[in-house]
Amino acid sequence: MGSGGRLWHTAPVTTATNRARRRRADGEETRAKMLDAVVESIVDKGYYQTSSNEIARRAGVTWGTIQHQFGTREQLLLAVMDERWRNLEHLVATALIEGDTLEQRLDAVLDVLAQHYGTAANLAHLQIALDLTHDPNVSADARSVVRRHGTELGKAWRPLFDQALGDAASDPELVTYAFLTLRGFLTANLIASAISGRTTKRSQRDLLVEGVACTIRARAAERGLAVD
Numbered sequence: 307m308g309s310g311g312r313l314w315h316t317a318p319v320t321t322a323t324n325r326a327r328r329r330r331a332d333g334e335e336t337r338a339k340m341l342d343a344v345v346e347s348i349v350d351k352g353y354y355q356t357s358s359n360e361i362a363r364r365a366g367v368t369w370g371t372i373q374h375q376f377g378t379r380e381q382l383l384l385a386v387m388d389e390r391w392r393n394l395e396h397l398v399a400t401a402l403i404e405g406d407t408l409e410q411r412l413d414a415v416l417d418v419l420a421q422h423y424g425t426a427a428n429l430a431h432l433q434i435a436l437d438l439t440h441d442p443n444v445s446a447d448a449r450s451v452v453r454r455h456g457t458e459l460g461k462a463w464r465p466l467f468d469q470a471l472g473d474a475a476s477d478p479e480l481v482t483y484a485f486l487t488l489r490g491f492l493t494a495n496l497i498a499s500a501i502s503g504r505t506t507k508r509s510q511r512d513l514l515v516e517g518v519a520c521t522i523r524a525r526a527a528e529r530g531l532a533v534d
Contacts, residue, residue: 340365340372344386348430353437380448383434387455390431394422394462403469408519408533411470416488416515418466423492429500460485472533474526487518 343364347356358379362369376382401418405411422428438444438452463485468475475481491514495506526533 336365336367336371337375340367340375340382341386341389344382344434345427345430348433349426353430353433380438380444383438384448384451386434387431387438387452390427391455394459397421398462398465401466403466405470408470408472408522409515412484412488412515412519415466415470415484416492416511419463419488420492423489424496426496426500428493428496471522471526473531474522474533477525477529477531480522480525484518484522487514
C-alpha cells in the first residue's frame with residue numbers, strides 16, 4: 307500500500323526480460339570460456355604455440371566471435387590479466403588469517419598466496435605479462451597497463467599481512483620482505499614442478515615460515531613492535 311491509500315504494483319517479469327537475462331548469462335559464460343581457453347592452451351602447449359585458432363577451438367567458438375568480444379589478440383590477453391586481477395581482489399577480500407603464533411599466521415598467508423601463485427595458471431599469466439611488456443609490437447597503452455598491474459600487485463596483498471604481522475605490519479620493509487620471500491618460494495616451487503615434477507616437502511615449507519618469522523620478530527623487537 308502506497309501513501310494516500312494507493313496500491314503499488316510490481317511490474318511482472320516479461321518473457322523478453324527473461325530472454326535478455328539468459329543472453330547476458332550466456333554471454334558471460336562464453337566470455338569466461340574464451341579467457342580460460344587462453345590460459346589452458348598456454349599451460350598445455352606453451353605461449354608461442356597458442357595460436358588464435360587453438361584458443362577458438364578450445365573455447366568452442368570461432369576466432370571471429372573472439373574478435374567481436376575483445377577486438378585484438380592483445381586486448382584478449384589484457385582481459386586475461388584483468389580477470390586474474392579481479393580474482394585476486396576477491397581472494398584477498400574474503401581471506402581470514404588466523405593463528406595464535408606468527409608462524410601459524412604466516413603459514414595461513416602462504417596458503418592464500420598459493421591459490422594465486424601456486425597454480426599452473428600462474429605460469430601462463432607470467433608469460434603473458436612478460437610478452438606484453440617486452441614485445442616491441444605491443445602498444446604503449448598495453449605495456450602501461452601491465453606495468454601498473456605489477457606495481458599494484460604488492461599493495462594488493464597488504465591486508466593479509468596486516469592480519470598476520472600485528473604491529474609489525476606498520477613497517478613497509480617487513481611487509482615487502484615477507485611478501486617477496488613467500489611469493490618467491492611458491493613461484494620457484496611451481497617452476498620446478500613444471501620442469502621436473504619435483505615438489506617441495508612440508509619440512510622445507512616449515513623451515514621457510516620459521517625463517518621469515520624469525521627475521522620479522524628480530525626486526526620488530528628492534529623497533530618495539532609487537533607481533534604476537
